[in-house]
Amino acid sequence: MMMPSSYSPLLVVCSFLVAILASYTALEMAGRITAAQPSVAKAWLLGGACAMGVGIWSMHFVGMLAFRLPVPIGYDLTITLLSLGIAIASSAFALWLVCQEELPLRRVVGGALLMGPGIAGMHYTGMAAMRMTPGIKYDPLLFSLSIVIAVVASGAALWIAFQLRQHGTRVRARRAGAAVVMGVAIVGMHYTGMAAARFPMGSSCAAMHSGASSNWMAMVIVIATLAVLAIALIISVLDLRLELRTAALSSSLAEANQELTYLALHDSLTKLPNRLLLEDRLHQSILGAGRGASRIAVMFLDLDGFKGVNDAFGHHVGDNLLVEIAVRIKACVRSEDTVARIGGDEFVLVANISEPTGAAALADKLLRVIREPVESDGHELQVSASIGIAMYPGDGETQHDVLTNADAAMYHAKAQGRDVYCFFENSMNVNAHDQLQLLQDLRHALAQGELVLHYQPKFQAPAGPVLGAEALLRWNHPTRGLISPDRFIPLAEKTGLIIPIGEWVLDEACRQMREWVDAGHDEWTIAVNLSPLQFSHDRLVRMVTETLLRHGLEPHYLTLEITESTAMRDVESSLAILSELHAMGVRISIDDFGTGYSSLLYLKRLPATELKIDRGFIRDLTHDTEDAAIVSAIVALGRSLKLGIVAEGVETSEQQEFLTKLGCDSLQGYLLGRPVPAEKFVEADKLLSRP
Known part of the structure; x- marks a missing residue:
C-alpha cells in the first residue's frame, strides 16, 4: 500500500515559469557564446552553464518542493548539491555542442542520448536526496517514459538552440516561443518522473533531521534562481547592446574611412580621380x-x-x-x-x-x-x-x-x-621650361624690387588737361629686361601671387599720388586695376583702408578699376564690396565695359563713378559702323546713369574726334600719352600743358 501524495499549485506554476526562464536563458547564452571572441567565449560558456544549470535544477527542485506527503520531508545537502553539479555539467555540454560551426543530425542524436540521461540523472539524484526509508519504488513504464522524454526534450532543445543562436530580426520573439516549448518538455519530464515514484505506507524521510527543511529551501531556491537567471540575462542583453553599438560604430568608422579615402583620391565636383x-x-x-x-x-x-x-x-x-x-x-x-x-x-x-x-x-x-x-x-x-x-x-x-x-x-x-x-x-620643352623659369623668377621679383609702375595719363576730352593717371605694372627682369604684364600677370593669377603683387601696386600707387598731391597736383586721381582674385579677397576693403591711412591720402584721389565680368560674377557680393568702398569715398570704374553680359537691372545698382569703354571697340571705330553703334549706346547708357565715360586705346586723331563728339568725358591712348615712369610723368604733363 502506497502513501497518498499531492502538489502545491503555486509551486507547480512557479516551477513551470522557472523552466521557461531557464530555457530562454539557455537560448540567450548560446547566442552570446557564438557571437563572442574566442578569448571571451570560454567565460561565457562557463557562466552560461552555471546559469542554465541552476535554472534547470531549480525548476526540478521547486517541483519537488511542490510535492506533498503525509510525513515531513527534508533533503540531504550533499546529494542535493550533487544533483546541481549534474545539471551544470549537462548544461555545459549542451552549450558547447550548439556553439559548434555545424550540428548534423547524428550529433544531435548523440548529444540527446548523453544529455537526456544526464538531466534524468539530476532528477533522480535529487529524489534520492530525500533518503526515504524504505526506499522509493518506481513504476518501470513511467520511469522509462521520463527518460525518453528527457532524451527527446534534450534533442529538441539542442536543435532549437542551434537554429536560434544567431542574433537577427525577431529572433527574441522566436526564442521566447521556443522557451515555452522547451519549458513544457522539461516540466513534462520532471512530473512524469515524479509520477513514477511510489512511497510505501509507513515510509519516513531520513533527511528530515540531518538535512535541510523544505519550508525555507523553497523560498531561498526560487529567489536565488531568479536572481542568477536575471543577472545572466541582464549581462547578456547589456553585452549584446554594447556589441551592437560597437559594431555600428565600427561600421560607421569603416564607412567614414571609405568616404575619406574616396574624397582624398577623387575630385569633389566631377567625382573623377584627382x-x-x-x-x-x-x-x-x-x-x-x-x-x-x-x-x-x-x-x-x-x-x-x-x-x-x-x-x-x-x-x-x-x-x-x-x-x-x-x-x-x-x-x-x-x-x-x-x-x-x-x-x-x-x-x-x-x-x-x-x-x-x-x-x-x-x-x-x-x-x-x-x-x-x-x-x-x-x-x-x-x-x-x-x-x-x-x-x-x-x-x-x-x-x-x-x-x-x-x-x-x-x-x-x-x-x-x-x-x-x-x-x-x-622643341616644346624649351617653351615649357621658359614658363617654369619665369614663374620661379616672379616669386622673387617682389622681394628683390624688380616690379615697377608706369603711369599712363588720362586726359579730359579732346586733348587735355591731364586728369590723372592709370598705374600699369611692369617687371624689370635682371636678364630679360622690361617684361609686359601680358606675360606674367596670367602666371600671377594662376598661382595666387597676384594678391601680394596687387597689394604692392596699390601701396606704391598711393605713395606716388601722395607725392603728386604734395607737389600741387591735387586735381589728379590715380587709377589702379583690381584682378578678379584680388576683388574676391576677404581683406580687400581693409587693405584699401590701411593703405590710404598709411599714406595720408584722401579716398577721392583713388579710383579702383574692375572689369565688367568681375563685377557681374557674383552681383550681390560685388554690390556689398563696392558699396563699402564707395562709402569710404573711393571712386569705382567699370573697366572693359561692353565685353561682358551685364544686366542693366544690376548695373544701375552698382555704386560706380565711371564706365571705361574697352579698347576693342575703339580700334576700328571709324571703319566699323557696328562698333560705332555700340560705343554710342554705351555713352548714352553712361549718361542716363550719370556716370563718367572713359575711352581707352585712342591711337588716331579720327578716333579722338569721333569719341569727343559722342560725348566721352576723358580719353586714354598712345595718341595722347604712353605709359612712363613716375619721374617722367610730370615732365610729360608740363610739355603737354605748354601753350
Whole structure:
C-alpha cells in the first residue's frame, strides 16, 4: 500500500515559469557564446552553464518542493548539491555542442542520448536526496517514459538552440516561443518522473533531521534562481547592446574611412580621380607597358573659353559646365582608361593605345564632343579644348616626364589657335621650361624690387588737361629686361601671387599720388586695376583702408578699376564690396565695359563713378559702323546713369574726334600719352600743358 501524495499549485506554476526562464536563458547564452571572441567565449560558456544549470535544477527542485506527503520531508545537502553539479555539467555540454560551426543530425542524436540521461540523472539524484526509508519504488513504464522524454526534450532543445543562436530580426520573439516549448518538455519530464515514484505506507524521510527543511529551501531556491537567471540575462542583453553599438560604430568608422579615402583620391565636383590617384594609375600603366608591348597615350586637356563663362555667368554655371564636360570625356573612353581632373578646367586622360593614330582619333572625338553646346541654367554655353598628347614609351622615362611633356604639348596647341590637339615634340620643352623659369623668377621679383609702375595719363576730352593717371605694372627682369604684364600677370593669377603683387601696386600707387598731391597736383586721381582674385579677397576693403591711412591720402584721389565680368560674377557680393568702398569715398570704374553680359537691372545698382569703354571697340571705330553703334549706346547708357565715360586705346586723331563728339568725358591712348615712369610723368604733363 502506497502513501497518498499531492502538489502545491503555486509551486507547480512557479516551477513551470522557472523552466521557461531557464530555457530562454539557455537560448540567450548560446547566442552570446557564438557571437563572442574566442578569448571571451570560454567565460561565457562557463557562466552560461552555471546559469542554465541552476535554472534547470531549480525548476526540478521547486517541483519537488511542490510535492506533498503525509510525513515531513527534508533533503540531504550533499546529494542535493550533487544533483546541481549534474545539471551544470549537462548544461555545459549542451552549450558547447550548439556553439559548434555545424550540428548534423547524428550529433544531435548523440548529444540527446548523453544529455537526456544526464538531466534524468539530476532528477533522480535529487529524489534520492530525500533518503526515504524504505526506499522509493518506481513504476518501470513511467520511469522509462521520463527518460525518453528527457532524451527527446534534450534533442529538441539542442536543435532549437542551434537554429536560434544567431542574433537577427525577431529572433527574441522566436526564442521566447521556443522557451515555452522547451519549458513544457522539461516540466513534462520532471512530473512524469515524479509520477513514477511510489512511497510505501509507513515510509519516513531520513533527511528530515540531518538535512535541510523544505519550508525555507523553497523560498531561498526560487529567489536565488531568479536572481542568477536575471543577472545572466541582464549581462547578456547589456553585452549584446554594447556589441551592437560597437559594431555600428565600427561600421560607421569603416564607412567614414571609405568616404575619406574616396574624397582624398577623387575630385569633389566631377567625382573623377584627382592628381594623387592619377599619378598612381599612370605609374601602374607605365609598369604594365614596360612588361608588354602596349603603349600609353597621356592627354592633357585644357578648356578654351572657360574663364569667360565663369566670369560672365558665375561659378555655379561654370561648375555645371565642368560636370557635363567630365561626363562627355568619360563617355569617349573605355572603362579601363583613366580620366582625371587635376584642377580648374584641366583634365588628364590615360589610355592604352597601340599606335599614335589611335590617340589622334580619340583626340578628334574629344574635341568634337567638347565643342558641342551645353545647356546650363537657361544659358547655351560653348567651349572648346586644347589637347596635348605624350606617348609612353617615347616621350619620357617617368610619369612626371610624360605628364610634363603632355602639358607642354597642350600649351603648344593653345598657341596654334586652340580647339586642336598636338603631339609632343622635344622643341616644346624649351617653351615649357621658359614658363617654369619665369614663374620661379616672379616669386622673387617682389622681394628683390624688380616690379615697377608706369603711369599712363588720362586726359579730359579732346586733348587735355591731364586728369590723372592709370598705374600699369611692369617687371624689370635682371636678364630679360622690361617684361609686359601680358606675360606674367596670367602666371600671377594662376598661382595666387597676384594678391601680394596687387597689394604692392596699390601701396606704391598711393605713395606716388601722395607725392603728386604734395607737389600741387591735387586735381589728379590715380587709377589702379583690381584682378578678379584680388576683388574676391576677404581683406580687400581693409587693405584699401590701411593703405590710404598709411599714406595720408584722401579716398577721392583713388579710383579702383574692375572689369565688367568681375563685377557681374557674383552681383550681390560685388554690390556689398563696392558699396563699402564707395562709402569710404573711393571712386569705382567699370573697366572693359561692353565685353561682358551685364544686366542693366544690376548695373544701375552698382555704386560706380565711371564706365571705361574697352579698347576693342575703339580700334576700328571709324571703319566699323557696328562698333560705332555700340560705343554710342554705351555713352548714352553712361549718361542716363550719370556716370563718367572713359575711352581707352585712342591711337588716331579720327578716333579722338569721333569719341569727343559722342560725348566721352576723358580719353586714354598712345595718341595722347604712353605709359612712363613716375619721374617722367610730370615732365610729360608740363610739355603737354605748354601753350
